[in-house]
Amino acid sequence: MPAEIKGLNEECGLFGIWGEANAAQLTYDGLHSLQHRGQEGAGIVSNDQGQFYRHRGLGLLAEVFRDSETIHQLYGTSAIGHVRYATAGNHGVENIQPMLFSHDEVGEFALAHNGNLTNADTIRGELREKGVTFQATSDSELLGELVTTSDEDGFINQLKASLNHIHGGFAYLLMTPHMMVAALDPNGFRPLVVGKMPDGATVICSETCALDQVGASFVRDVEPGEIIIVTDEGMKIDHFTTDTHLALCSMEYIYFARPDSIIRGISVHEARKRMGALVARENPVKADVVLGVPNSSLSAAIGYAQESGIPYDMGMIKNQYVARTFIEPTQAKRDRGVSMKLSVVKSVVAGKDIVLVDDSIVRGTTSKYIVRLLKKAGAKSVHVRIASPALKFPCYYGIDIQTTKELIAANNTIPEICTQIEADSLAFLSVPGLIKAIGDLNDADNHGLCTAYFDGNYPTPLYDYQAGFDAEVARLGLYEGANTGD
Ligand SMILES: O=P(O)(O)OC[C@H]1O[C@H](OP(=O)(O)OP(=O)(O)O)[C@H](O)[C@@H]1O
C-alpha cells in the first residue's frame, strides 16, 4: 500500500453534505482539503433520492478518483466521504470507508468514522456471539453492526444505544436515505464542525479548512455526546449522553490539523505560534537564526522567532514530490524517507548558531537527520526546541501510537535524546506551557484537552487496552502520578 513515510500518522478525515446539487464533487473537494488526515485510502457514498452510489479505493483521493467519470457517477444531492489512516484492522480496501449496511427500517445506511474505539475487541466478541459476520477488520464497522442488531425501536434510538455501548475516540458521519447524522464521543477527542452552504445546504466535516474549501460558512462545533440529525426539513440537535467531559486531543493543535483550521474557536496556526513563543520563553538560547522543520513546525518556529527576537529564515525545504514507497517500518526506510524529503539551504546555515524548532519528536529520526545535515552544511551549533512536551505514552483514541517501544522519549532521558540526535542542546515545551498556548477551551479538568501522550493522564478507562498499557507501564518504570480516568 503506498504511503508517505512519516514520523506521525494523521487522523482520518470526514466530510458530508446534505441537500446540494453536485454533492459528490463538493465532497471530493472537501476531502481534498482533509487529505493531510489520511492518505491510505478514500471513499465517497452519494445518495440520489434513497439510491446509494459508492466509490472507494486505496491511496490518495486523486488516485482513487483518477478517472473523472467516477465522481460524476456518484449521483444525488447528498454524500458523505472519508480519508483513512488506519488505527485498527488491516490496510485492505475492505476497511476503506464509508462502509455500507442494510437495515430493516431505513433500508441502507453509510458510515464513516474518525477515531479509535477502546472496547472494540469486547464488542466484536459480543457481536460474533450474536452470529454477526464482519465485512472488514477495523473498529469502524462495529457501530454499524451494533445498530443493525439493536433491540431498540427506530434507527435513531438504535444509534443512541449503540453510541452508549462503544468507548474511546469517535466522530461519526452516517447517512440513511432520508438523513445525515453526525455523532461525537463524550470526550470530544476529535474535531467535528457544522457549516452552511450559501443556499442553506448543511455540511459536517472534521476541520474548518474543508468548510472554506467548499464555500461554506461555519455554524458550530459538534459538542461531546451530541448527535446532529440533518434532513430536508433542517437540522436537529440531539444527544446520546449528557455525561460528557471535553478532552480534545492536544495533538490536533500540535500536529494533525491544518494550520488554517479553527478548532473550538482557536486558530491552529496561532496556537502553534504561541507554543513556539512559550518554548522560547521557557528555554531561551542565544543564536543567530531560527529554523522550522517543514511542514508542520513552521508556525511554531515563527512564534519562537517573534518571542526571542532571533530572525526566522528558510533554512530547510521539503520536497513537494516526496517519494511514495511501500512502507516497511524499518529504520533504514525511515532514514531514507526523511533524507528524500528534507534538505538544507546552505547559505542560511553556514557559520551560524541555529535554533531548530520542530513540533514533536517521535522516534527521533527527523531531528537526528536534520542536526547532522545542518552541521554538514557548516552550522556552528544546533539547539533543538520542541514546541510540545516529550511524547512518552501511547494513545488509544485515534493516534496510531499504541506502544511506547519506538517512542524515543519513553525510553530515554532528555540529555540522552540530546546526545542521540547530536544536538548542542534540547528542550521541550512543558505541559502547562502547552495548555496555556492552546488556550482555555473550558474550565474542565486540564482545560478541556487530552494530554495523555505527555503525562499519562487518560481521561477515560482504557478497557481492552488496559492490560497492554499496564505492561508498558511496568516495562517503562517511569510512570508516576499518571492515571486512567473514569
Ligand atoms: O521523530 P520522528 O519519528 O522523526 O517524528 C517526528 C516528525 O514527524 C512529524 O513530521 P512528518 O515527517 O510527519 O511531516 P510534516 O511535519 O511535514 O507533517 C513531526 O512534525 C516531526 O517532524
Ligand SMILES: NC(=O)CC[C@H](N)C(=O)O
Ligand atoms: N485514523 C482514524 O480515525 C481511523 C479510523 C478507524 N479506527 C480505522 O482504522 O479505519
Ligand SMILES: [Mg+2]
Ligand atoms: Mg514534521
